[in-house]
Amino acid sequence: SAVISQKPSRDICQRGTSLTIQCQVDSQVTMMFWYRQQPGQSLTLIATANQGSEATYESGFVIDKFPISRPNLTFSTLTVSNMSPEDSSIYLCSVFTRGLNNEQFFGPGTRLTVL
Amino acid sequence: SQQGEEDPQALSIQEGENATMNCSYKTSINNLQWYRQNSGRGLVHLILIRSNEREKHSGRLRVTLDTSKKSSSLLITASRAADTASYFCALLFQGAQKLVFGQGTRLTINP
Numbered sequence: 001s002a003v004i005s006q007k008p009s010r011d012i013c014q015r016g017t018s019l020t021i022q023c024q025v026d027s028q029v030t031m032m033f034w035y036r037q038q039p040g041q042s043l044t045l046i047a048t049a050n051q052g053s054e055a056t057y058e059s060g061f062v063i064d065k066f067p068i069s070r071p072n073l074t075f076s077t078l079t080v081s082n083m084s085p086e087d088s089s090i091y092l093c094s095v096f097t098r099g100l101n102n103e104q105f106f107g108p109g110t111r112l113t114v115l
Numbered sequence: 116s117q118q119g120e121e122d123p124q125a126l127s128i129q130e131g132e133n134a135t136m137n138c139s140y141k142t143s144i145n146n147l148q149w150y151r152q153n154s155g156r157g158l159v160h161l162i163l164i165r166s167n168e169r170e171k172h173s174g175r176l177r178v179t180l181d182t183s184k185k186s187s188s189l190l191i192t193a194s195r196a197a198d199t200a201s202y203f204c205a206l207l208f209q210g211a212q213k214l215v216f217g218q219g220t221r222l223t224i225n226p
Contacts, residue, residue: 043216
């Protein structure tokens with residue numbers, strides 16, 4: 001398994017500001033994923049963060065709004081830019097484990113509220 | 116399309132009863148994973164079942180997979196109040212490198 005931590009665990013922000021969320025993994029992983037979970041909804045993949053290359057964004061998500069950094073194999077950040085109340089969600093980072101199982105593990109999430 | 120459909124959306128049962136939730140999909144998968152989420156917190160990985168497997172157990176959890184019907188079920192036996200949570204299936208489709216989540220089943224165990 002993988003142990004994943006996220007900072008901050010929660011935040012309340014004003015519209016128009018930006019928040020950077022950090023994700024730290026206790027082992028080296030090739031691919032890290034960022035998900036959004038809007039209130040009462042399921043998880044939606046925002047982007048895949050690969051070390052040494054630009055992130056790959058899913059349909060409906062753009063780099064200007066959700067810039068991602070991946071400086072090494074254990075760390076990634078997601079920034080939510082120019083926030084609006086519609087960005088209020090839980091943001092989760094996730095990694096695959098290598099080997100036979102390909103299980104995907106999730107961090108505890110960052111609960112963001114935009115006023 | 117590549118997505119998972121879960122049913123029921125919500126399930127309320129008495130403590131001690133068994134709970135069953137289902138996940139269906141339309142295209143071939145590599146594996147299917149079940150997760151639990153308590154009150155909007157992080158996801159806890161429960162079980163992974165590969166496409167060549169039919170059944171897996173973990174404690175009070177039993178997962179079945181029928182690839183001919185493209186469906187999976189999660190059974191929780193002898194439910195407890197602590198099992199109250201949302202349960203999600205997540206599919207790794209063949210040729211893909213990302214999980215696609217179902218909409219989830221909200222399970223409530225009444226004491």
